[in-house]
């Protein structure tokens with residue numbers, strides 16, 4: 001591909017991303033219909049207050065935090081970070097894309113990875 005293929009105007013044609021004025025790509029906010037369609041693949045997750053939401057219960061705090069450590073590593077690799085709430089053996093996660101004010105494919109991807117832990 002020529003250099004010009006990578007100009008922001010070309011990249012912005014990818015339906016999964018929006019190009020900001022400076023050319024930086026950010027994920028697109030998914031529609032309610034798109035979220036409803038993918039939700040059956042995300043066992044245990046629901047949409048609460050416009051965020052992907054799931055609670056997890058563990059045997060104790062150490063198990064809960066071991067899980068959260070895996071979540072943290074996945075999040076850092078993805079460059080996408082969950083909202084985390086922990087009380088002893090309970091963990092609640094809310095996934096939203098702050099950059100777009102809604103749920104994006106990055107939230108779907110993170111939820112899928114978390115379900116594999």
Ligand SMILES: C[C@H](O)[C@H](O)[C@H]1CNC2=NC(N)=NC(=O)C2=N1
Pocket residue numbers: 079080081082095096097098099100
């Ligand atoms: C620059 C950096 O990649 C962005 O600020 C990322 C970091 N992690 C993020 N995580 C989430 N959940 N939403 C974001 O919009 C977001 N933005």
